[in-house]
Structure formats: C-alpha cells, structure tokens
Amino acid sequence: MGFIDSHILSLMTFLPLLGGVVILCLPKGNDNLVKTVAAVASFLPIPLALKLLLGFDRTVGGVNAANQFQFVEHYSWIPSINVDYFMGADGISMPMLILTALLSFLAVIGSFGIKNKIKGYMALFLLLETGMMGVFASLDFFLFYVFWEVMLLPMYFLIGIWGGPRKEYAAIKFFLYTLLGSVLMLLVMLALYFNTTNPETGGHTFNMLHYMPQATHNAWLKGFDVRILLFLGLFIGFAIKVPLFPFHTWLPDAHVEAPTAISVILAGVLLKMGTYGLMRISFPIFPDIARYFAVPMAVLGMINIVYGALCAMAQSDLKKMVAYSSVSHMGFVLLGMAALTPAGMVGASFQMFTHGMITAMLFFLVGVVYDRAHHRQIDGFGGLGAVVPVYTAFITFAFFASLGLPGLSGFVAESMVFLGSFPVFRTIVMIAAVGIIFVAAFHLWALQRVFLGPLNPKYATLEEINAREIFCLTPLAVISLFLGIFPMPLVNLMNTSLLKLVDVVKTVL
Amino acid sequence: MPLGNLASVSRFLPELAVTATILLLVAVHVVGKNRQSSASALLSLAGVGAALLLTALQPSMPAVSLFEGMVALDGFAVFFKALTALATIVVIFMSMDSAELSGKSQAEYYVFLLSVLLGMFLLSSATDLVMLYLSLELVSIPSYLLAGYLKGRKSSNEASMKYVVYGATASGVMIYGFSLLYGLTGTTQIAEIGRALATGKAALPLFLAAVMVAVGFGYKIAAVPFHMWSPDVYEGAPTPVTAFLSVGPKAAGFAVLVRFFYTVFASPDGAGGPWTLSSPVDWTLLFAVLSAATMTVGNLVAVNQKNVKRLLAYSSIAHAGYMLMGFVLLTPAGIQAILFYLVVYLFMNLGAFYVVILVANGTRSEDISDYAGLGSRAPFAAVSLAIFLFALTGIPPFSGFIGKVYLFAEVINRGVYWLAVVAALNSVVSLYYYARIVKVMFLEEPAEKAELAVPAFPRALLCLLAVPTLLLGVYWEPVIRVAANSVRLLAF
Incomplete structure (x- = not known):
C-alpha cells in the first residue's frame, strides 16, 4: 500500500491538472514539448484506471453505503x-x-493537428480532464459541484477559441445553459445541506451518502411537494447536461462548432455526467420522486430517441447529424433508468459507456474528413468509398455500431434497455422502438450519399486516413466489438452496484 | 461602561495615525516644490500601512466603547478598519500607476483619499447618531472632490456634481430620520434606541424613521432605488477613484447598515432571533425585495453597457444586491456571509479595475470594443481580468463562488427561497456580460496587433490580487473564521 494505492483517484484527477500547470510554465514556441507533456499527463490516468479495474471488488455495491465504496479518500477540507x-x-x-481516462488520452492525441496556440489548448484541455475525473470520483456534494463547474471554463474557451465559424455563439450558449442548470443544482444542494443531519456528528453535511437514508431528513425535507421541487431542480440541472428534450438546443451548436477532439469529449464524457448525476444523486436521494416521475422520464427518453433520430435525418451537415444521434442515444439511457428494473438500469449504464466509445469514433471520423475536405455537407461528397477504403471501413463500422447492429456494443445496450423497460412501459417502448428504424435510416442514408454512388471528381485525390487517426480509432473500435460479443466484463463491473441502486430506489419509502 | 475621552486615546491609534498622515501631507504640500512627485503617495502608503498594523495589533476583545459612547472598538469595527485600510493601500498603488492622475497635483488627492479612509474608520465603529452622521459626511464630502478630481474632463465634473446633489439629498433624508428617532426615544445612542424601542410602541413613526435612515445607507451602498448616481459617478471619476468608491465606501456603508439595524432591531444585546422588534412591518420581506431589485436592475442594465467602467458600475450595484441577501435576515450567519463576501469582493473588484487602468494607460480607451485581442496583446493582464470577471460571476474555483455560497446559504437556511432563486438566475445573467468582455479579449482579433506592455510592478500587484481570488476559492477556512469572530458586535 504505497502512496499511489491510497490516492489513486486523486492522482487520476489531479495529474492532468499538474500537466497543465507544467505546460503553462514551458517556454513559448516549443510545440512538440507541449504535445509530449500533454500526452504523458493524459496517458498516466490510463494505467491508474487499469489498476483500479484490477483492484476493484465486484461483489460490493456502494451507492448509499459508505463502507462499500472502494479506493476511498476522505479528508476534512473546510471543517x-x-x-x-x-x-x-x-x-x-x-x-x-x-x-x-481513455477518451481524454485519445482526444489529446487527436488534437495534435492543432496549429494555433497549442499551449493554451492543451493546458485548458488538461484542466477539463481534471474536472471530469473529479465529477466521477466525488462523493461530497460540494466537491462534486466544484468539479462540475470547473469544467465550464475550459470548455468555454476550447469551443470559443478553437471552434468553427459560429464558435462565439456556441460557446456562450453552452456556458449559459449549463450554468443555469448548475445554479439550480447549487440551490438544491444548499437546501439538502440545511435540512439533513449527519448521523455521526449531528451537524449539517455535504456528504451525499448521508442524504440517502431518509432518517437524516428533517420534517420539511420529508414533505412531498418539497421533494418534488428539489428533485426537479436537480433534474433540470442534469437534463441540460444530458441533454434531454427540451433542454437540448445548446448541443447541436456546441458539438458542431467545437474542434474535433472537444466534440469527442463533449459527446463522449460530458453528456454522461447528466445521467451519472441522476444515478449517483437524484435517484438514491429522492427514490420516491424517481418512482413518481418514472413515466414522465420514460416519455422524455422516448421523445429523445425519436426526435433526435428525426432531427439527425434532416441534417445536411455530417457533424450535426452525429450530434443529433447523441440526443437520440442518450434517450435510451433515460428510458432504461426510468424503468427501474435491473436490466433497464444495466442497459442504461452500458449505453453510457458504449455510446462514449461509438460517438467518439464518429466525431473523430467526421473530423478526419473535415480536415481534408474543409466541409461536412453530406450531399457534397459521393463515392468516397473508392478513394479512401480504409476510412470508409472505419466509418461503416462506427455507423453500424451506432445504429445498433448485433455483434457490436450498441446493440447490447439498446436491447438490454428495451428488455428492461418493455414490461414496465409497453406503449412508450413500442414507440421508442420505432425510433430505432429512424436511427438506422439516417445512418444508412448518410453512408449511401457520402461513400457510395458515383464519385464526386473534386475528391478523387482525397487523402487516406493517417496513422495517428487510426491510432485514435482502433482502441475504440476494438472495445466496441469486444463488448458487442462479450459484454459480461462490463456488466459484471457495474452489476452489483446497479442492482443495489434499483433495490434502493424500489424499496426505500 | 464607555471609556472617557483621555482613556480612549490609546485605543484610537489607527485613526490618529491616519489623521497625522493627513496633516503631514498638507505640510509637505505647502513646503514641497515638486507637486507631481510620488513623495505624497509614499507618505500615504506609510501612514495607511501604519494604521493597518495598529488595527491588527489592537485588542478588540473584550469590546469597549470609546469617547463616552461615541464609537465602539469591537471585532466588527476592527474587521472593517482592516478591510478599508487594505483597499486604500491597493488604491494608492493603483493611483501611482494611473496615467489619468499623473501630472496632477498629488498631495491634495491623497489628503482626500485618506480623509475618506478616516471617515470609513469612524463610520464602521460609530455607535451614536451624531457620530454616525459626521463620519458619513466625512466619507462623502472628500468623495465628491475625488470624483471631480480631473478638472479638465467634463464627465468628471458631471460626476462630482451628481454625486453632491444625490448625496446631499440622501443625507438630508437620513438626518431627518435620525431626528425622528431622537424624538421617539430621547437618546442618540443606538443601543439605547434599541432598548427604548423594544417596548414596541410607536410603530408607524418608527417605520418612517427606519426607512429614512435606510435611504441614507442605501445611497452609500448604491442599492436600488438609490443607485442612480453611481453609473455616472463611476464612469466620470478617475478610474482609481471609481475602484475605491466601489469597494471602500460601499464596505463602510454595509458596516453602518448592519451595525445600526442589528443594534436597534435585533435586540441590543445580540440575543434573541432576527428582527425581534415587534412591528407590523415585515422587514425581512422589505429588504428581500430591495435586495432582489438591486441585483436584478444592476445585472440587467449591465448587459447593454459598452464602457467597461460603466459596466463594472452596474455590476457593483448587482453585488450590493447579493450582499444585501446576507442582511435580509439580520442573523449572525448572514452578516458573516456579508463580511466574507466583502473580502473576496475587495480582491476581485479592485483587480478588475486595476486591469482597466493598465489597459487605459496603453490604449486611452475604456470601450469594451478596444479590449479586442487583449489575450494576445497583453496575455498577463487579460488572463488576470478573466480570473477577476469569472470570480465576480461566481464560478468555482474562484473566491466569488464561495462568497455567493455563504450568501445563498443563509437565505435558504431561513426559508426565503424565492430570493435565492432570483439571485441564482441573476448569476446566470451576469455571466452573459462578464463573459462578453472575456469573449472580446480572447475570441476576437485585435484591430492593432502591437503588444501592450505591462511593467513588472503592476504585474506583481495583479498577482497579489489574483492569488487570493484563486486561493480563497479553494481554501477559505481562516477567512471565514475571522469573519465569524467579527460578527460579534459591541454588546452592553
């Protein structure tokens, strides 16, 4: 038990930040050194994550029991x-x-093509990684909130400085939407703080695990109306991040204007924070309200699935299409969670992970073609399959994974979600299942327009995908394929906790 | 028991140090040949530094009443003396760097500045209506002169004129309120007034008197609807003066507001709940509406501003609104939140103004559009300004966020939820205009590419303002403890 073992989560969180500080101190003009430091700083969390994976005890649940959490670090900060x-x-x-850990490293490698102010870019990116890790590792609400907000600043600059033509609009829209969500969360956090007591000390507490047993709530917090309001406050904060219809309008702008690697992170990690927040905070603290709102949440999930797919189909911009496909896919997560069944919850969590892989591939691949052709109009290409066969193979694979082809990980997630939610919401699931057809339709239609058919002579000499880009895509593709055939390692990793979560939400109160 | 006049002198050293410095400055001004030299600035620095040191060394426990009950020496007063002295020191440094002020006669400027400081010292410790009024005027009158210090500039003259007219009206109303209070209670000691009114008689006259007094204080902290003067004054006054007015007198205004209402209305011995005075008026609601109006007006009007100083003026109105949230309930926790917020506000607001001065020195402009490309022209100043602006917005990991958490917390704790929601939405609005400056600095291309040099000394001072802004966002335990200890007012 060395320092690394006892502080593994802190190291994963703060090593990137350390790298960012080092980068700021480097002399100007040495771009290669900046890239090296950034790559190292973002790579280090991966071996740590593997260590985490190897040392993780899959038989204990966590969720609301402090003694069942692993790799715990608990210190007093502001007594x-x-x-x-x-x-x-x-x-x-x-x-x-x-x-x-994985996506951040790949995104750094994917950003090596950035020419303009790479020093600032990498420093901000590493700060962003710290924020993301911190959100997923925090069990203190205050700490969680700080990390949650810390991500906003780098994201604003990364979109605003290195983004596309409408970057300024997209950046501030993202910032304002997310801040609106987080101030609501802040108010709920303070309300929880003042209306619960720490069973050990009798004082107020920010420890989110202490909010979960109903015994810590005072009379005010036990009121049903109050609980509904607080749940909604949190829910809007998280829904904006997911993003759930009707809070999704920031997403197409932000995803389209952001540079490739940032779109990868946005879709691959940031969106998951919304649903993660629901699982980690909203559901265990307000299980009664989660049950109460199960149907509306399922309806929202259904709307996301169908509406996202229809929007995606209407897009002429390839990146915007991929962005809307995220809206659609995140709907599955909510639908699965709302069912409150083991299969639904596991499917939702599985979808969060696998969508991270697949959407990251898609955004990388869109970035590849944009770097070469300098536009993304679906109708502006044609017959690329003959010119860039390797690229076409990758994108076909990614599209098939995204539309849920059996044998790839997206299928596993979606089928589990349907399996888990069908017994609970029959009609809703049937409508949502129609969405699958639209999802398949827009993927195949885009594939056909861009890669099949007669070759657009303008792109007869389009450059093939290069080694660095293949390096970024391969791990994602391998994991998608592996989990598609053999999903049990991931399911086993989260099964105990998710079953416990379902149990907590179903039985408490 | 209040100490007599002679016995009080030894407890009055910070004020005496400032007074002696003012007199010395006048002497130097008469004797000295070179009126533009920085001698007076250095002398003022030494004087205020000495006052700050003496304040820190002053034993504030147990609290005593000085000069037959005129002023109090308690943790609260010491806190505000230290805060205003610190703000004055920073402003003196800013004034030395300001191109607007160079070439002007220096000694008078510092005489006025230090007079305001003396006034703030007294204002934050006054426990008698007469003393309170005198010290308020001691803050106000030199402030009028400072606002109009650039004689040749029309806007500076306008600022001074408006300031005088508004100030005179507000203090007239306030002193009328004082006379009503005296008529009701027969004493000018605010603790005595509190005891006399605790019987609950004369509700209507008391309400009138309290509202009139609140007008005077509201004017000092620029709370809506007594804020009209501040954008014009802030825009027209020399920038260091603007920075000073937005922090120093505002802090002193909060000090007197809290001391007066806390002593009179929340039972003079500090025991009992908030707003214990029985009265048909819902004071909490009244001040909550005032607070909500102040932050909303400040933020909404700031959105459309094109001049940085004017924008910061409206933003400082909004911040007064946030701080009023801590006052609404008149509880120790709320007052502690105000004190903490004033500390973080000092660093972030003075820092923002300091960058405005440095930029104006190079570009001769205060228009937001002239900040275009500052991120590449003067990266250090631009990054500092971004830190200050995001701190003002209240985003972690900067100190402004922690300040807001404490202000929100007390309001939520006592169940005034709507005010917390209004304040939260206001934070989102404020992001829009703060981020606009950041956008112009970093996301837009400069019209002129030449580098904007920021000398070493201003860089160091910027660091000294930016580091606490960051540090207090990550670890603030010591400061909140000081604030908590300073809430205990003189009680006897």
Missing part, C-alpha cells in the same frame, strides 16, 4: 461548514472513470 474531500468509486462510477 466550519463540514465540506469534505471525499472520493471513492463504485460500480456506477467505475465505467465512467475508465471512459474518461
């Missing part, structure tokens, strides 16, 4: 108001931590 530095992992956060 006068009982803010703690409290980190730990369970089956809900493990896949997200691994996902963040």
Whole structure:
C-alpha cells in the first residue's frame, strides 16, 4: 500500500491538472514539448484506471453505503461548514472513470493537428480532464459541484477559441445553459445541506451518502411537494447536461462548432455526467420522486430517441447529424433508468459507456474528413468509398455500431434497455422502438450519399486516413466489438452496484 | 461602561495615525516644490500601512466603547478598519500607476483619499447618531472632490456634481430620520434606541424613521432605488477613484447598515432571533425585495453597457444586491456571509479595475470594443481580468463562488427561497456580460496587433490580487473564521 494505492483517484484527477500547470510554465514556441507533456499527463490516468479495474471488488455495491465504496479518500477540507474531500468509486462510477481516462488520452492525441496556440489548448484541455475525473470520483456534494463547474471554463474557451465559424455563439450558449442548470443544482444542494443531519456528528453535511437514508431528513425535507421541487431542480440541472428534450438546443451548436477532439469529449464524457448525476444523486436521494416521475422520464427518453433520430435525418451537415444521434442515444439511457428494473438500469449504464466509445469514433471520423475536405455537407461528397477504403471501413463500422447492429456494443445496450423497460412501459417502448428504424435510416442514408454512388471528381485525390487517426480509432473500435460479443466484463463491473441502486430506489419509502 | 475621552486615546491609534498622515501631507504640500512627485503617495502608503498594523495589533476583545459612547472598538469595527485600510493601500498603488492622475497635483488627492479612509474608520465603529452622521459626511464630502478630481474632463465634473446633489439629498433624508428617532426615544445612542424601542410602541413613526435612515445607507451602498448616481459617478471619476468608491465606501456603508439595524432591531444585546422588534412591518420581506431589485436592475442594465467602467458600475450595484441577501435576515450567519463576501469582493473588484487602468494607460480607451485581442496583446493582464470577471460571476474555483455560497446559504437556511432563486438566475445573467468582455479579449482579433506592455510592478500587484481570488476559492477556512469572530458586535 504505497502512496499511489491510497490516492489513486486523486492522482487520476489531479495529474492532468499538474500537466497543465507544467505546460503553462514551458517556454513559448516549443510545440512538440507541449504535445509530449500533454500526452504523458493524459496517458498516466490510463494505467491508474487499469489498476483500479484490477483492484476493484465486484461483489460490493456502494451507492448509499459508505463502507462499500472502494479506493476511498476522505479528508476534512473546510471543517466550519463540514465540506469534505471525499472520493471513492463504485460500480456506477467505475465505467465512467475508465471512459474518461481513455477518451481524454485519445482526444489529446487527436488534437495534435492543432496549429494555433497549442499551449493554451492543451493546458485548458488538461484542466477539463481534471474536472471530469473529479465529477466521477466525488462523493461530497460540494466537491462534486466544484468539479462540475470547473469544467465550464475550459470548455468555454476550447469551443470559443478553437471552434468553427459560429464558435462565439456556441460557446456562450453552452456556458449559459449549463450554468443555469448548475445554479439550480447549487440551490438544491444548499437546501439538502440545511435540512439533513449527519448521523455521526449531528451537524449539517455535504456528504451525499448521508442524504440517502431518509432518517437524516428533517420534517420539511420529508414533505412531498418539497421533494418534488428539489428533485426537479436537480433534474433540470442534469437534463441540460444530458441533454434531454427540451433542454437540448445548446448541443447541436456546441458539438458542431467545437474542434474535433472537444466534440469527442463533449459527446463522449460530458453528456454522461447528466445521467451519472441522476444515478449517483437524484435517484438514491429522492427514490420516491424517481418512482413518481418514472413515466414522465420514460416519455422524455422516448421523445429523445425519436426526435433526435428525426432531427439527425434532416441534417445536411455530417457533424450535426452525429450530434443529433447523441440526443437520440442518450434517450435510451433515460428510458432504461426510468424503468427501474435491473436490466433497464444495466442497459442504461452500458449505453453510457458504449455510446462514449461509438460517438467518439464518429466525431473523430467526421473530423478526419473535415480536415481534408474543409466541409461536412453530406450531399457534397459521393463515392468516397473508392478513394479512401480504409476510412470508409472505419466509418461503416462506427455507423453500424451506432445504429445498433448485433455483434457490436450498441446493440447490447439498446436491447438490454428495451428488455428492461418493455414490461414496465409497453406503449412508450413500442414507440421508442420505432425510433430505432429512424436511427438506422439516417445512418444508412448518410453512408449511401457520402461513400457510395458515383464519385464526386473534386475528391478523387482525397487523402487516406493517417496513422495517428487510426491510432485514435482502433482502441475504440476494438472495445466496441469486444463488448458487442462479450459484454459480461462490463456488466459484471457495474452489476452489483446497479442492482443495489434499483433495490434502493424500489424499496426505500 | 464607555471609556472617557483621555482613556480612549490609546485605543484610537489607527485613526490618529491616519489623521497625522493627513496633516503631514498638507505640510509637505505647502513646503514641497515638486507637486507631481510620488513623495505624497509614499507618505500615504506609510501612514495607511501604519494604521493597518495598529488595527491588527489592537485588542478588540473584550469590546469597549470609546469617547463616552461615541464609537465602539469591537471585532466588527476592527474587521472593517482592516478591510478599508487594505483597499486604500491597493488604491494608492493603483493611483501611482494611473496615467489619468499623473501630472496632477498629488498631495491634495491623497489628503482626500485618506480623509475618506478616516471617515470609513469612524463610520464602521460609530455607535451614536451624531457620530454616525459626521463620519458619513466625512466619507462623502472628500468623495465628491475625488470624483471631480480631473478638472479638465467634463464627465468628471458631471460626476462630482451628481454625486453632491444625490448625496446631499440622501443625507438630508437620513438626518431627518435620525431626528425622528431622537424624538421617539430621547437618546442618540443606538443601543439605547434599541432598548427604548423594544417596548414596541410607536410603530408607524418608527417605520418612517427606519426607512429614512435606510435611504441614507442605501445611497452609500448604491442599492436600488438609490443607485442612480453611481453609473455616472463611476464612469466620470478617475478610474482609481471609481475602484475605491466601489469597494471602500460601499464596505463602510454595509458596516453602518448592519451595525445600526442589528443594534436597534435585533435586540441590543445580540440575543434573541432576527428582527425581534415587534412591528407590523415585515422587514425581512422589505429588504428581500430591495435586495432582489438591486441585483436584478444592476445585472440587467449591465448587459447593454459598452464602457467597461460603466459596466463594472452596474455590476457593483448587482453585488450590493447579493450582499444585501446576507442582511435580509439580520442573523449572525448572514452578516458573516456579508463580511466574507466583502473580502473576496475587495480582491476581485479592485483587480478588475486595476486591469482597466493598465489597459487605459496603453490604449486611452475604456470601450469594451478596444479590449479586442487583449489575450494576445497583453496575455498577463487579460488572463488576470478573466480570473477577476469569472470570480465576480461566481464560478468555482474562484473566491466569488464561495462568497455567493455563504450568501445563498443563509437565505435558504431561513426559508426565503424565492430570493435565492432570483439571485441564482441573476448569476446566470451576469455571466452573459462578464463573459462578453472575456469573449472580446480572447475570441476576437485585435484591430492593432502591437503588444501592450505591462511593467513588472503592476504585474506583481495583479498577482497579489489574483492569488487570493484563486486561493480563497479553494481554501477559505481562516477567512471565514475571522469573519465569524467579527460578527460579534459591541454588546452592553
């Protein structure tokens, strides 16, 4: 038990930040050194994540039991108001931590093509990684909130400085939407703080695990109307991040204008924070309200699935299509969670992980063609399959994974979601299942327009995908394929915790 | 028991140090040949530094009443003396760097500045209506002169004129309120007034008197609807003066507001709940509406501003609204939140103004559009300004966020949820205009590419303002403890 073992989550969180500080101190003009430091700083969490994976005990649940969390670090931070530095992992956060570590590293490698102010870019990116890791590792609400907000600043600059033509609009829209969601969360956090007592000390607490047993709530917090309002406050904050219809309008702008690697992170990791927040915070603290709102949440999930797919089909911009496909896919997560069945919950969590892989591939691949052709109009290409066969193979694979082809991970997730939610919401699931057809339709239609048919002579000499890009895509493709055939390792990783979560939500109160 | 006049002198050293410095400055001004030299600035620095040191060394426990009950020496007063002295020191440094002020006669400027400081010292410790009024005027009158210090500039003259007219009206109303209070209770000691009114008689006259007094204080902290003067004054006054007015007198205004209402209305011995005075008026609601109006007006009007100083003026109105949230309930926790917020506000607001001065020195402009490309022209100043602006917005990991958490917390704790929601939405609005400056600095291309040099000394001072802004966002335990200890007012 060395320092690394006892502080593994902190190291995963703060090593990137350290790298960012180092980058700021480097002399100007040495871009290669900046890239090296950034790559190292973002790579280090991966071996740590593997260590986490190997050392993780899959038989204990976590969720609301402090003694069942693993890799725990618990220190007092601001004793006068009982803010703690409290980190730990369970089956809900493990896949997200691994996902963040992997995607962040790949995104750094994918950003090596950036020419303009790369020093600032990498420093901000590493700060962003710290924020993301921190969100998934925190068990203290205050700490969680700080990390949640810390991500906003780098994201604003990364979209605003290195983004596309409408970057300024997209950046501020993202910032305002997310801040609106988080101030609501802040108010709920303070309301929870003042209306619960720490069973150990009798004082107020920010420890989110202490909010979960109903015994810690005072009479005000036990009121049904109050609980509904507080749940909604949190829900809107998380829904904006997911994003759920009707809070999704920031997403197409932000995803389309952001540079490729940032779109990868946005879709691959940031969106999951919304649903992660629901699983980690909203559901266990307000199980009664989660049950109460199960149907509306399922309806929202259904709307996301169908509406996202229809929007995606209407897009002429390839990146915008991929962005809307995320809206559609995140709907599955909500639908699965709302069912409150083991299969639904596991499917939702599985979808969070696998969508991270697949959407990251898609955004990387869109970035590849944009770097070469400098536009993304679906109708502006044609017959690329003959010119860039390797690229076409990759994108076909990614599209098939995204539309849920059996044998790839997206299928596993979606079928589990349907399996888990069908017994609970028959009509809703049937409508949502229609969405699958639209999802398949827009993928195949785009594939046909861009890669099949007569070759557009303008792109007869389009450059093939290069080694660095293949390096970014391969791990994602391999994991998608592996989990599609053999999903049990991921399911086992989170099963105990998710079953416990379902149990908590179903039985408490 | 209040100490007599002679016995009080030894407890009055910070004020005496400032007074002696003012007199010395006048002497130097008469004797000295070179009126533009920085001698007076250095002398003022030494004087205020000495006052700050003496304040820190002053034993504030147990609290005593000085000069037959005129002023109090308690943790609260010491806190505000230290805060305003610190703000004055920073402003003196800013003034030395300001191109607007160079070439002007220096000694008078610092005489006025230090007079305001003396006034703030007294204002934050006054426990008698007469003393309170005198010290308020001691803050106000030199402020009028400072606002109009650039004689040649029309807007500076306008600022001074408006300031005088508004100030005179507000203090007239306030002193009328004082006279009513005296008529009701027969004493000018605010603790005595509190005891006399605790019987609950004369509700209507008391309400009138309290509202009139609140007008005077509201004017000092620029709370809506007594804020009209502040955008014009802030825009027209020399920038260091603007920075000073937005922090120093505002802090002192909060000090006197809290001391007066806490002593009179929340039972003079500090025991009992908030707003214990029985009265048909819902004071909490009244001040909550005032607070909500102040932050909303400030933020909404700031959105459309094109001049940085004017924008910061409206933003500082909004911040007064946030701080009023801590006052609404008149509880120790709320007052502690105000004190903490004032500390973080000092660093972030002075820092923002300091960058405005540095930029204006190079570009001769305060228009937001002239900040275009500052991120590449003067990266250090631009990053600092971004830190200050995001801190003002209240985003972690900066100190402004922690300040807001404490202000929100007390309001939520006592169940005034609507005010917390209004304040939260206001934070989102404020992001829009703060981020607009950041956008112009980092996301837009400059019209002129030449580098904007920021000398080493201003860089160091910027660091000294930016580091606490960051540090207090990550670890603030010591400061909140100091604030908690300073809430205990003189009680006897």
